Amino acid sequence: HGYPHNNISRMSYPLNRIGLIDILEKKHKLTRVITENLCHYMDNTRRYRDETKKILPPEDYYPDGHFNHNQQINERLIFLKFTLKEGRLYLGFDYMKMIWISLAEQAVYPHDREQCFRWFAEIIDEVGFDLKAGKEFF
Numbered sequence: 001h002g003y004p005h006n007n008i009s010r011m012s013y014p015l016n017r018i019g020l021i022d023i024l025e026k027k028h029k030l031t032r033v034i035t036e037n038l039c040h041y042m043d044n045t046r047r048y049r050d051e052t053k054k055i056l057p058p059e060d061y062y063p064d065g066h067f068n069h070n071q072q073i074n075e076r077l078i079f080l081k082f083t084l085k086e087g088r089l090y091l092g093f094d095y096m097k098m099i100w101i102s103l104a105e106q107a108v109y110p111h112d113r114e115q116c117f118r119w120f121a122e123i124i125d126e127v128g129f130d131l132k133a134g135k136e137f138f
Helices: 005-009 017-028 030-052 069-086 093-105 110-126 131-137
Strands: none
Touching: 017 030, 017 069, 030 069, 030 093, 069 110, 093 110
16 A cells, blocks of 8 residues: 555556656656756866866776766766657757856866766757757757
């Protein structure tokens, strides 16, 4: 009684990838969570750099002890692209702007900016944009 999996059995349709992403987006604002997580990570990285006065190469900076800086950004961007593409979603203007400011305008390393440019180019080709958001952004 009261276990989360009990709700799943009440669904009258099989839950596919698109349906799951749709539920996560509607209930938890998944694209917002991923975008804010990326920006929070970048804020912490800038704070670490400013407080320690250390500038390690991005491939040598392991903030969590497991993944280096480039991987931290790349995995978040890959997951966001996956969510958008598989969920048939568009990234809103505010989230585009947050990512742009965090990675392109306030990059910690030059590679952050390169990853940002590459990611936006992939999104344009593979996912597309909401017309209004795309016009405002570009």
